Amino acid sequence: MLVFLPVLRHQDETRAAYDGVVDLYASMFSDQLETRPFARNMIGTFAELVRGTGNLRVADVGCGPGHLTAMLHNLGLDAFGLDLSPAMVDHARRAHPALRFDEARMEALPVEDGALGGMLAHYSMIHTPPGELPALLAEQVRVLAPGGLLLVSLFGTEGPEPVRFDHKVTPAYSWPADQFAELLAAAGLVTFARLLHDPATERGFLDTHLLARRP
Numbered sequence: 648m649l650v651f652l653p654v655l656r657h658q659d660e661t662r663a664a665y666d667g668v669v670d671l672y673a674s675m676f677s678d679q680l681e682t683r684p685f686a687r688n689m690i691g692t693f694a695e696l697v698r699g700t701g702n703l704r705v706a707d708v709g710c711g712p713g714h715l716t717a718m719l720h721n722l723g724l725d726a727f728g729l730d731l732s733p734a735m736v737d738h739a740r741r742a743h744p745a746l747r748f749d750e751a752r753m754e755a756l757p758v759e760d761g762a763l764g765g766m767l768a769h770y771s772m773i774h775t776p777p778g779e780l781p782a783l784l785a786e787q788v789r790v791l792a793p794g795g796l797l798l799v800s801l802f803g804t805e806g807p808e809p810v811r812f813d814h815k816v817t818p819a820y821s822w823p824a825d826q827f828a829e830l831l832a833a834a835g836l837v838t839f840a841r842l843l844h845d846p847a848t849e850r851g852f853l854d855t856h857l858l859a860r861r862p
Contacts, residue, residue, distance in 0.1 A: 658752065661774050661817050662731050670738075680718070685844050686769075686800060689856045690715065692840075693765065693798040694722035696858075700794050702764030708753050708787075709771020713739030716746055719767065729756065754783050758790040765796045773801050773819040777809050784834035791861040797836060801827065803843055803855030812852075821852045831859045 680687040697705060703725040707716040710728030712735060719726035727747040730736050739748040751757050753771070766787055775783055787797055802821035804810050809820045828838040836859040843853045 658731060662733075680715075683854075685842060685854065686856065689798060689800070689842055689858070690718065690767070690769075691722065693767065693796060693858060694719060694724055697765035697796055698723055700764045700792075700796070702792050702795065704763050705765040705767065706756070706758060706763055706790070707767045707769070708751075708756070709768060710739060710748065711735050711771075713743045713746065713748055715767060715769055716748070717743045720746060724765070729753075754779075754786050756786055756790050760789055761792045761795075763790050763795055764792060765798070766791060768797065768799045770800050770802075772799060773814070773821075774817055775820070777820060780830055781833065784830060784836070788835050788861055793861055795861045797831075797859045797861075799827070799831075799857045799859070801855050801857075803853035805853070822855070824853075824855050824857065827855075828857060828859075831857065836861055 680690070697703065703723070705719055705724045705726045707719060707726055707728045710716050710730045713728050716726050716728035716739065727749070728736075728739055729749055729751040730739070731750070731752055733750050736748045736750050749757060753775075768787070772780065772783065791797065802819070803824050804821040806823060809822050809826070811818060811820050824841055824843055828841070831838050838857050838859045840858040842856045846852055846854055
């Protein structure tokens with residue numbers, strides 16, 4: 648039982664932190680991609696490739712206020728959103744009533760094996776401690792169909808190891824792109840595209856996007 652306490656504590660803290668900033672977070676980020684062309688175009692590329700698989704069902708994990716779930720829907724995908732924060736899920740349902748949003752942990756997704764053509768994790772893995780990421784990524788692989796795609800966006804560092812930092816909501820980690828790609832490979836995913844670019848914030852981390860496929 649003690650093995651699970653750090654995980655539960657971390658998730659409880661993250662849930663409570665995001666529950667407390669829903670309206671502010673939504674007001675700040677609902678139109679964020681209008682000023683982030685790199686991220687916007689990576690999501691567009693992801694959507695185009697998912698459409699090419701013929702399996703349009705896509706999960707936006709860590710969906711927050713639901714703005715990217717709606718973007719995926721507008722790009723022709725059967726998108727639904729999942730988030731740890733019940734307050735975020737409630738906001739997303741009110742903001743986008745035609746779409747489905749559910750509360751869920753990324754380590755235990757309410758999705759059947761091999762069901763999804765794609766999964767978007769837009770800065771939603773950043774709060775997961777490094778030691779917990781292999782189990783989280785294994786769960787993403789479980790629900791992806793063969794040929795399914797995962798787009799992960801995160802804060803990147805040029806150093807050799809992940810860096811813990813004080814995110815404005817709750818502590819987070821930045822990652823060297825190569826090391827995160829190795830985690831994806833260990834989970835059974837093939838990273839075939841990556842984009843790193845100068846930050847849009849004052850933190851100084853690289854904005855990093857990794858696009859991977861389940862063979």
